[in-house]
Amino acid sequence: MGKKILVVDDEEIVRKGLKIHLTKSGYNVEEAADGEEAIEWMKKNNFDLLICDIMMPKKDGWEVLKFVRSQTRTEDLPVIFLTAKSQDSDMFEGYERGANYYITKPFTKSQLLFGVNLMLGKERNPSY
Amino acid sequence: MKTLDRKRTILTLRWAVIILTCYLIFFGKGRITDPDWGHLFILAYIFSNLILIFLPQTWFSNPKFFYFLVVFDTGTVSLGMYLSERVATDFYLVFFLILILASVSRNFKLLMIVSGVTASLYGFLLYSWGLLGSEQSSSYILRIPFIFIMSAFYGYITQTFTKESQEQLVLSEDKYRGLFENAKEGIIILRNPDLQIADVNGEAGRLIGNPKKEVLQKDVVDLFDPLMRERALSFFEQVVKDGEGATDTLSLKRENGVTFEVDLSIKKIDLEDDSFFQLIFKDLTERRKLEKRIRESKRSLQAIVDGIQDSLFEQNLNYVILRVNRAVAEKTHLTYEQLIGRKCYEIYCRRTQPCPKCPATMTFQTKQLAHQTISDADSGTVSQISSFPILDDKGNLYSVVMYVRDVTEEQRLQEQLIQSEKLAGIGTLASGVAHEINNPLSGTITMAEAALEEDDLSVIRTYLGDIINCSQRINKIVTGLRSYSRIAKQDDRSLLDFNEVLEDSLKMVLLAVKRKPVEVVKKFQLVEKAKANLGEVQQVFTNLITNAFHAMEGREGVLTLTTRSLRDVVEVGIGDNGIGIPEKHIKKIFDAFFTTKKPGEGTGLGLNIVYRIVTKYGGTVDVESEEGLGTTFRLRFPIGRDEDGQENIGR
Numbered sequence: 001m002g003k004k005i006l007v008v009d010d011e012e013i014v015r016k017g018l019k020i021h022l023t024k025s026g027y028n029v030e031e032a033a034d035g036e037e038a039i040e041w042m043k044k045n046n047f048d049l050l051i052c053d054i055m056m057p058k059k060d061g062w063e064v065l066k067f068v069r070s071q072t073r074t075e076d077l078p079v080i081f082l083t084a085k086s087q088d089s090d091m092f093e094g095y096e097r098g099a100n101y102y103i104t105k106p107f108t109k110s111q112l113l114f115g116v117n118l119m120l121g122k123e124r125n126p127s128y
Numbered sequence: 129m130k131t132l133d134r135k136r137t138i139l140t141l142r143w144a145v146i147i148l149t150c151y152l153i154f155f156g157k158g159r160i161t162d163p164d165w166g167h168l169f170i171l172a173y174i175f176s177n178l179i180l181i182f183l184p185q186t187w188f189s190n191p192k193f194f195y196f197l198v199v200f201d202t203g204t205v206s207l208g209m210y211l212s213e214r215v216a217t218d219f220y221l222v223f224f225l226i227l228i229l230a231s232v233s234r235n236f237k238l239l240m241i242v243s244g245v246t247a248s249l250y251g252f253l254l255y256s257w258g259l260l261g262s263e264q265s266s267s268y269i270l271r272i273p274f275i276f277i278m279s280a281f282y283g284y285i286t287q288t289f290t291k292e293s294q295e296q297l298v299l300s301e302d303k304y305r306g307l308f309e310n311a312k313e314g315i316i317i318l319r320n321p322d323l324q325i326a327d328v329n330g331e332a333g334r335l336i337g338n339p340k341k342e343v344l345q346k347d348v349v350d351l352f353d354p355l356m357r358e359r360a361l362s363f364f365e366q367v368v369k370d371g372e373g374a375t376d377t378l379s380l381k382r383e384n385g386v387t388f389e390v391d392l393s394i395k396k397i398d399l400e401d402d403s404f405f406q407l408i409f410k411d412l413t414e415r416r417k418l419e420k421r422i423r424e425s426k427r428s429l430q431a432i433v434d435g436i437q438d439s440l441f442e443q444n445l446n447y448v449i450l451r452v453n454r455a456v457a458e459k460t461h462l463t464y465e466q467l468i469g470r471k472c473y474e475i476y477c478r479r480t481q482p483c484p485k486c487p488a489t490m491t492f493q494t495k496q497l498a499h500q501t502i503s504d505a506d507s508g509t510v511s512q513i514s515s516f517p518i519l520d521d522k523g524n525l526y527s528v529v530m531y532v533r534d535v536t537e538e539q540r541l542q543e544q545l546i547q548s549e550k551l552a553g554i555g556t557l558a559s560g561v562a563h564e565i566n567n568p569l570s571g572t573i574t575m576a577e578a579a580l581e582e583d584d585l586s587v588i589r590t591y592l593g594d595i596i597n598c599s600q601r602i603n604k605i606v607t608g609l610r611s612y613s614r615i616a617k618q619d620d621r622s623l624l625d626f627n628e629v630l631e632d633s634l635k636m637v638l639l640a641v642k643r644k645p646v647e648v649v650k651k652f653q654l655v656e657k658a659k660a661n662l663g664e665v666q667q668v669f670t671n672l673i674t675n676a677f678h679a680m681e682g683r684e685g686v687l688t689l690t691t692r693s694l695r696d697v698v699e700v701g702i703g704d705n706g707i708g709i710p711e712k713h714i715k716k717i718f719d720a721f722f723t724t725k726k727p728g729e730g731t732g733l734g735l736n737i738v739y740r741i742v743t744k745y746g747g748t749v750d751v752e753s754e755e756g757l758g759t760t761f762r763l764r765f766p767i768g769r770d771e772d773g774q775e776n777i778g779r
Contacts, residue, residue: 011567011568011570011571013567013568013570013571013575013594013597013598014567014570014571014574016571016575016594017570017571017573017574017575017578018574020574020575020578021574021577021578024581055563084562084563084564084566084567085563086563086566104566105563105566105567105569105570106566106569106570106572106573107570107573107574108573108574108577109574109577109578112574
């Protein structure tokens with residue numbers, strides 16, 4: 001059974017792309033369209049990794065991160081920010097606030113899988 | 129003496145004469161030569177006195193009437209004496225003595241004494257002649273009171289007359305002396321023809337600085353400034369020769385040596401038996417001082433006016449230029465002389481008629497200050513012309529001051545400012561939009577990569593469909609951004625539907641600021657189209673909507689957009705329920721470079737540009753704000769501006 005990843009992004013096409021690639025790499029993927037939905041998912045399920053956008057309606061990425069770190073059950077959950085905020089300052093802020101990895105949009109499959117594998121301790125895919 | 133008293137006195141005296149004469153004629157022991165004549169005489173006398181009773185009292189104060197009375201009475205009394213015949217000779221003597229006494233005397237009291245003495249002397253003579261106690265003695269004795277009364281009568285008349293004429297003389301003398309002494313001008317009376325100083329009034333003495341007595345001893349020519357002696361001499365020579373009046377401006381010398389300028393006029397005054405010259409002069413020192421002060425203030429005013437680098441001139445109600453400053457001369461390359469008297473529109477507009485939009489025309493009608501911005505297509509200059517009314521004391525307009533300021537450069541800078549603020553806005557927008565592009569771009573890349581690895585053609589097709597969708601989204605965003613960033617020319621104006629522009633601007637901002645959901649309430653009415661530059665109106669709307677989003681950050685935002693048509697304006701409202709503007713900032717929000725954002729986050733030009741653009745179209749910007757509750761901006765754009773969109777800026 002593959003590891004469970006929760007993908008949070010308000011863009012459907014982004015979620016779709018993520019799911020295709022991650023599923024192909026053997027992960028189980030669940031989707032959430034905004035922060036609130038993501039928190040609902042996490043309250044009910046355990047995930048091995050969270051891939052989260054920052055700028056989203058209702059609750060944004062920062063709030064989701066805050067929730068993750070505040071719960072004992074999820075406080076060690078690896079979190080990857082996947083965002084259009086591409087400036088270095090944004091990235092530093094992400095790490096400062098407790099993200100484990102930071103991927104900027106637009107991204108490629110290899111960038112994504114590199115980060116995911118890094119977070120989940122999987123061996124490097126020889127195809128990189 | 130009162131007129132009533134005089135009439136009564138004269139009548140009483142005359143009745144006394146009549147009674148005595150009657151006695152002398154009818155009851156005297158003397159024989160009457162012709163009784164008929166005697167009766168007639170008595171009747172005439174009584175009748176005349178009766179007439180006198182009915183004569184108006186004012187006649188009695190007339191000297192001519194007095195003379196007539198004296199002649200009449202003297203004649204009548206003489207006739208009476210002639211008719212009484214007896215002792216006519218002595219009577220005549222006495223009578224003439226009285227007349228002489230009366231006419232010589234100017235004093236009633238003295239006359240009475242003299243007549244008393246005369247009467248006593250007569251009585252003594254009668255006595256010494258032995259006529260007293262004789263059969264005729266009673267008539268002789270009665271002559272004594274007669275003499276007395278007659279003396280009193282004539283004496284009274286003479287005295288009254290002399291007294292009156294004296295009084296009048298004194299009165300007129302006083303009057304003229306007063307005039308002479310108190311005159312504001314210096315007056316010197318000169319004898320003809322030797323020009324000796326006969327009299328000097330107070331002002332003349334004061335001006336010359338000498339007591340009157342000393343001036344009287346001087347030669348008139350010595351009163352003048354020694355440098356002007358020759359001129360003064362010839363002035364007087366001419367006057368004496370022609371005997372006519374003359375005027376001149378000469379300098380007199382004060383006792384202390386200081387000279388002062390005077391306006392001098394001389395006039396020959398002819399009396400019946402004499403003539404003299406009246407020299408009147410007025411000190412010009414004060415007037416010269418005033419003239420100097422006026423000249424100085426005129427000069428400094430001209431200097432101030434010339435110092436103004438903008439054109440400034442005054443024109444009358446017929447557009448004729450009355451005064452100009454240096455800038456006018458420099459800018460028109462004409463001299464002051466060439467400008468003054470010409471019509472304003474000939475010089476400035478090379479026209480034969482007043483310009484249709486001339487603010488002066490408006491000022492002529494309203495008496496109010498008026499402004500107008502006029503662009504000259506030939507030279508490409510833009511001028512802001514103001515006309516200020518000048519009113520006389522009664523509040524009537526008699527001229528206007530025109531102030532012409534070349535605002536070409538200012539307008540160009542303003543255009544530049546608007547443009548650069550727009551670029552800065554594009555920068556902000558672009559970074560927001562760039563984020564927005566990243567999503568479909570991510571989709572394109574990931575879906576393409578997925579397609580590469582996929583063998584199932586039908587799946588690949590769905591991936592390609594996704595890629596096309598994403599690309600189209602990207603295209604749409606880029607197109608929107610490009611339409612915004614198009615740097616439209618200033619004159620590029622078209623009829624705009626403000627609803628459409630507002631909608632587009634909102635989309636643009638929504639692309640850039642992706643926040644927590646903001647509810648957008650649109651209350652759009654069908655509004656008339658207004659002529660404006662699309663880019664500028666978009667700039668206004670995006671600035672205000674962006675501000676609204678910033679104000680609502682971290683809140684459940686409600687953005688309210690309204691449009692409606694009012695009489696001749698389109699009103700656009702952009703409201704938020706954000707943090708609001710603090711009271712102390714509300715007055716400054718439209719100032720350039722006023723910002724509450726951190727350095728680097730805002731230029732401080734956004735609202736300033738909004739204000740500039742809206743007022744450029746003759747519109748207004750109002751703001752309502754309450755701290756903590758939100759802010760609403762209301763813009764009003766006029767519709768149906770005149771052709772080139774210039775307007776009267778009456779801020």
